[in-house]
Amino acid sequence: MNIYNTYSKKTEEFVPLVKPEVKLYTCGPTVYGYATIGNFATFLMNDFLKRTLKYNDYTVTHIMNITDIGHLTSDADEGEDKIVKKAREENKTPEEIARYFEKQFMADFKKLNMDPAEAFPRATDHIKEMISLIEKLIESGHAYEKNGNVYFDISTYKEYGNLSGNKESMLKEEVRDEIVSDSNKKNPRDFVLWFKAPKDHLMQWDSPWSKGYPGWHVECSAMAEKYLGDEIDIHTGGEDNIFPHHECEIAQSECAYGKPFARYWMHRRHILVDGEKMSKSKGTVYTISDLEEKRFDPLLYRFFIFGTHYRSKAHFSFENLEKSKRGLQRITELIKKLQSITNDRGTNLEAMALLNKSENQFTEALNDDLNTPKALAVLYDLVRDVNSFIEQDKINKEEAEALLTLFRKFDLVLGVIFPYIEKSEKEIPNEIKNLAQEREEARKQKDFEKADELRREIQEKGFDVKDTKKGPGIFVL
Numbered sequence: 001m002n003i004y005n006t007y008s009k010k011t012e013e014f015v016p017l018v019k020p021e022v023k024l025y026t027c028g029p030t031v032y033g034y035a036t037i038g039n040f041a042t043f044l045m046n047d048f049l050k051r052t053l054k055y056n057d058y059t060v061t062h063i064m065n066i067t068d069i070g071h072l073t074s075d076a077d078e079g080e081d082k083i084v085k086k087a088r089e090e091n092k093t094p095e096e097i098a099r100y101f102e103k104q105f106m107a108d109f110k111k112l113n114m115d116p117a118e119a120f121p122r123a124t125d126h127i128k129e130m131i132s133l134i135e136k137l138i139e140s141g142h143a144y145e146k147n148g149n150v151y152f153d154i155s156t157y158k159e160y161g162n163l164s165g166n167k168e169s170m171l172k173e174e175v176r177d178e179i180v181s182d183s184n185k186k187n188p189r190d191f192v193l194w195f196k197a198p199k200d201h202l203m204q205w206d207s208p209w210s211k212g213y214p215g216w217h218v219e220c221s222a223m224a225e226k227y228l229g230d231e232i233d234i235h236t237g238g239e240d241n242i243f244p245h246h247e248c249e250i251a252q253s254e255c256a257y258g259k260p261f262a263r264y265w266m267h268r269r270h271i272l273v274d275g276e277k278m279s280k281s282k283g284t285v286y287t288i289s290d291l292e293e294k295r296f297d298p299l300l301y302r303f304f305i306f307g308t309h310y311r312s313k314a315h316f317s318f319e320n321l322e323k324s325k326r327g328l329q330r331i332t333e334l335i336k337k338l339q340s341i342t343n344d345r346g347t348n349l350e351a352m353a354l355l356n357k358s359e360n361q362f363t364e365a366l367n368d369d370l371n372t373p374k375a376l377a378v379l380y381d382l383v384r385d386v387n388s389f390i391e392q393d394k395i396n397k398e399e400a401e402a403l404l405t406l407f408r409k410f411d412l413v414l415g416v417i418f419p420y421i422e423k424s425e426k427e428i429p430n431e432i433k434n435l436a437q438e439r440e441e442a443r444k445q446k447d448f449e450k451a452d453e454l455r456r457e458i459q460e461k462g463f464d465v466k467d468t469k470k471g472p473g474i475f476v477l
């Protein structure tokens with residue numbers, strides 16, 4: 001399996017530290033609001049990765065943290081804690097805010113059929129671990145305390161900037177603009193490990209330096225070490241995490257434990273909505289509930305993201321989501337046809353050859369730096385070819401079953417086809433089922449006019465009915 005490593009900027013063969021185990025860490029949500037479809041694009045990439053690893057017989061231990069402290073409104077160590085700010089605005093405690101949005105996040109996570117992490121540790125439950133990590137950094141001369149704050153001294157770590165390319169000598173302009181002058185810092189680029197809290201700050205803990213709270217970056221280093229050890233295989237996140245967050249995680253972990261922190265770094269590129277960056281003022285910062293309100297099952301978003309490569313910008317629009325839906329329906333309709341095949345005529349060698357070829361191509365695409373759009377194209381080609389065999393009556397029961405097994409195998413990674421079918425079937429109201437039954441009666445009596453009229457009625461209600469060999473099948477439009 002090959003993956004593109006943001007650290008080396010090369011596509012590399014994936015070799016875990018201890019085969020077949022893979023230690024995977026993902027920066028989780030900051031729970032001060034609903035996660036957006038942009039956030040979920042990253043988590044979905046991670047899910048496709050995790051499932052591809054399992055598909056290749058690796059065992060995966062996956063940790064995703066929940067940030068409920070320390071993520072400030074600006075990445076440059078200034079501004080207010082996002083959760084504290086929200087709590088103040090809503091007149092609630094930070095804990096109430098964090099738990100509420102964590103619960104919403106978990107509900108969306110489930111709706112997108114993502115494989116749950118082995119643990120979702122909260123930052124506020126790991127203050128002790130963060131303090132001991134900071135102590136290690138001070139002892140080893142990589143961090144210093146000044147007026148109750150603790151800073152990481154980047155001059156002690158010459159690799160700082162390797163991941164993002166933001167080396168001191170060639171600082172990108174946007175980074176230079178973000179640097180805030182803090183007279184406590186030896187170097188303006190040093191970053192905060194521990195903040196001294198103002199007296200009335202809503203979240204603060206005792207520490208050797210001051211009553212305060214940890215910086216955002218230190219939580220991931222501390223929790224990754226606690227749950228996965230001091231060296232991990234793959235670290236994932238969104239491209240906006242590369243700097244400063246991941247750069248800082250690397251500096252902290254490597255200086256504290258003296259080992260390479262993560263061997264592979266993978267980052268999902270931003271998604272675009274209607275061709276632009278998601279924008280609050282344009283009302284395009286969509287959440288999973290927004291999709292549901294427009295009657296799109298969240299699984300369709302999963303399917304849409306699968307159709308885009310994680311290293312290119314996905315072009316989200318409701319029109320494209322609608323296209324994904326039609327694509328998925330082509331697949332689910334074929335599944336229903338295959339399920340209704342009962343004939344036991346002779347073997348079609350062509351069908352068996354197609355089956356093997358498709359399986360190989362699908363696996364190859366995934367193992368080539370998670371090329372999910374290519375894997376999806378293999379699936380669509382298979383659907384087209386099998387449909388043509390069925391039209392020629394060239395698929396017997398045994399072949400149909402082998403094909404269904406193959407689609408189930410693909411769905412171990414895709415995670416959409418069979419959950420979507422199950423959900424669609426469950427959600428068909430009795431009213432629609434009765435109309436479909438009536439239509440079937442009309443057809444039997446050769447009253448095709450009435451049958452067509454009933455079909456139109458069904459379509460108006462957002463469903464459709466199509467004839468399979470087992471009788472009428474109902475689909476969600």
Ligand SMILES: [Zn+2]
Pocket residue numbers: 026027028220245249
């Ligand atoms: Zn992180």
